[in-house]
Amino acid sequence: MTDGDAPAADDHALAAELAAAAGRVLLGVRDEVGFADARALKDTGDLRAHEHLMAALRERCPGDAVLSEEGRSSVAGKRARGDDQAPTRNTATAERLTAERVWIIDPLDGTREFSEEGRRDWAVHVALWERGSGGAGRLAAGAVALPAQGLTLRTAAAGGALLVRDEPVGPDPATGRAGGRDQPREVPLHAPAPDAGKLRIAVSRTRPPEFVERLAAKIDLDVELVPIGSAGAKISAVLLGEVDAYVHAGGQYEWDSAAPAAVALAAGAHASRVDGSPLAYNREDPRLPDILVCHPVSASTLLTGIRDG
Numbered sequence: 001m002t003d004g005d006a007p008a009a010d011d012h013a014l015a016a017e018l019a020a021a022a023g024r025v026l027l028g029v030r031d032e033v034g035f036a037d038a039r040a041l042k043d044t045g046d047l048r049a050h051e052h053l054m055a056a057l058r059e060r061c062p063g064d065a066v067l068s069e070e071g072r073s074s075v076a077g078k079r080a081r082g083d084d085q086a087p088t089r090n091t092a093t094a095e096r097l098t099a100e101r102v103w104i105i106d107p108l109d110g111t112r113e114f115s116e117e118g119r120r121d122w123a124v125h126v127a128l129w130e131r132g133s134g135g136a137g138r139l140a141a142g143a144v145a146l147p148a149q150g151l152t153l154r155t156a157a158a159g160g161a162l163l164v165r166d167e168p169v170g171p172d173p174a175t176g177r178a179g180g181r182d183q184p185r186e187v188p189l190h191a192p193a194p195d196a197g198k199l200r201i202a203v204s205r206t207r208p209p210e211f212v213e214r215l216a217a218k219i220d221l222d223v224e225l226v227p228i229g230s231a232g233a234k235i236s237a238v239l240l241g242e243v244d245a246y247v248h249a250g251g252q253y254e255w256d257s258a259a260p261a262a263v264a265l266a267a268g269a270h271a272s273r274v275d276g277s278p279l280a281y282n283r284e285d286p287r288l289p290d291i292l293v294c295h296p297v298s299a300s301t302l303l304t305g306i307r308d309g
């Protein structure tokens with residue numbers, strides 16, 4: 001619950017609504033700023049999506065804490081180019097570490113790809129972490145918007161995960177005018193199993209882990225490495241069956257994986273650290289440097305291959 005005696009909102013639907021709305025802000029920034037100055041486009045996108053989400057969370061969930069990539073003290077002090085304001089800061093760390101509910105957000109994941117014309121592999125991540133009765137906490141809801149692909153992947157209140165696809169609205173039959181914003185259509189989302197004998201592994205375009213080439217050579221399968229930008233876009237590609245696994249190591253933060261890991265787990269996928277231990281969120285230090293996401297049937301092959309690499 002967000003405050004007092006208010007009824008529990010559907011946090012899953014809220015996460016999806018906020019991620020999709022921030023995605024529309026980002027599509028507008030691409031149109032407005034253009035691609036000539038990549039730095040200006042990245043900075044404006046990061047800042048506008050962050051401010052949109054911070055304002056929406058302040059209004060909709062005023063009692064909750066927020067951990068955003070762009071609200072860290074190290075970046076919140078700097079003024080982004082192309083805009084006139086410094087980013088709104090995150091909830092103070094001491095307060096976040098005792099909060100019941102923490103929104104972990106990456107307003108623009110795949111910033112590099114966002115600034116490259118024609119690329120669709122960038123995302124908005126909105127996750128909710130809840131402490132719960134055990135005190136250890138867990139990801140309670142999450143949504144990954146892929147605005148350039150017209151898709152949002154999200155957790156569902158009834159359990160499981162959903163794929164939300166924007167359907168273009170046809171012209172109004174009475175007036176002949178365009179029908180306005182796309183109508184979303186939801187279908188259940190289940191992590192698909194890989195084809196026998198094959199394994200397509202998504203890796204960073206710019207920072208693929210050095211052990212993945214060795215891993216690929218060692219696994220007794222036809223392995224293809226597929227470079228894709230954005231952790232959210234890569235994990236979505238696993239859930240959409242475009243690749244079979246995502247392996248990353250060498251650096252990342254909680255906001256890079258919280259929302260896509262929440263969706264992946266809800267969709268029945270395996271999501272863990274590369275040593276097989278669980279992904280843990282809302283830590284004092286938000287570094288979470290490695291991750292494996294795949295269908296459960298591939299998990300032991302990949303974990304063993306990584307361990308023995």
Ligand SMILES: Nc1ncnc2c1ncn2[C@@H]1O[C@H](COP(=O)(O)O)[C@@H](OP(=O)(O)O)[C@H]1O
Nearest residue numbers: 108109110111204207229230231250251252256
């Ligand atoms: N070695 C590293 N250290 C810190 N962050 C990293 C990293 N490798 C990848 N990331 C972050 O993980 C996200 C996905 O990266 P990639 O596209 O290379 O796979 C990016 O988030 P942002 O775009 O939000 O900065 C990127 O900054």
Ligand SMILES: [Mg+2]
Nearest residue numbers: 106109110256
């Ligand atoms: Mg990121």
